[in-house]
Structures are given as C-alpha cells and as structure tokens.
Amino acid sequence: MPVTKAQVRSGAYYDSVVLMQLQRSLAGLQGVLDAGVVMGTAANKDILAQTGLLAPEAQA
Numbered sequence: 001m002p003v004t005k006a007q008v009r010s011g012a013y014y015d016s017v018v019l020m021q022l023q024r025s026l027a028g029l030q031g032v033l034d035a036g037v038v039m040g041t042a043a044n045k046d047i048l049a050q051t052g053l054l055a056p057e058a059q060a
Contacts, residue, residue, distance in 0.1 A: 006055035008040065 014022075019037045026035035038044040040058060048054035 004053055004055050006058040008057055008060075014039065
C-alpha cells in the first residue's frame with residue numbers, strides 16, 4: 001500500500017544537490033520503493049497535485 005509523507009519547513013531553502021542526495025538516501029531505505037524531495041514552489045505543488053501526491057499538510 002503506497003504511503004505519502006510530507007515535511008514542511010517554512011522559510012527554509014535547500015540547494016537541488018542537497019535535495020537529490022536526500023532523495024537517494026531515502027530511496028535506499030528498506031521498504032522504500034521510491035522517494036521524492038522537492039521545494040514547495042507553486043509549480044512543484046501543482047505537479048504533485050496533478051499526480052495525486054500532494055499531501056494535505058503541504059497544500060498551504
């Protein structure tokens with residue numbers, strides 16, 4: 001059963017390299033099939049919403 005989790009860090013900025021490294025680390029955890037790590041820009045949130053992956057806590 002798929003599980004979507006979100007963590008919102010208001011006012012934070014992370015470079016894309018840092019986000020990619022975190023994504024790789026998360027995807028390598030036992031039981032994790034895939035992982036995505038993105039900044040909460042309007043464009044990214046639109047993409048997540050269109051794919052049904054926008055968690056309620058990330059909608060604000």
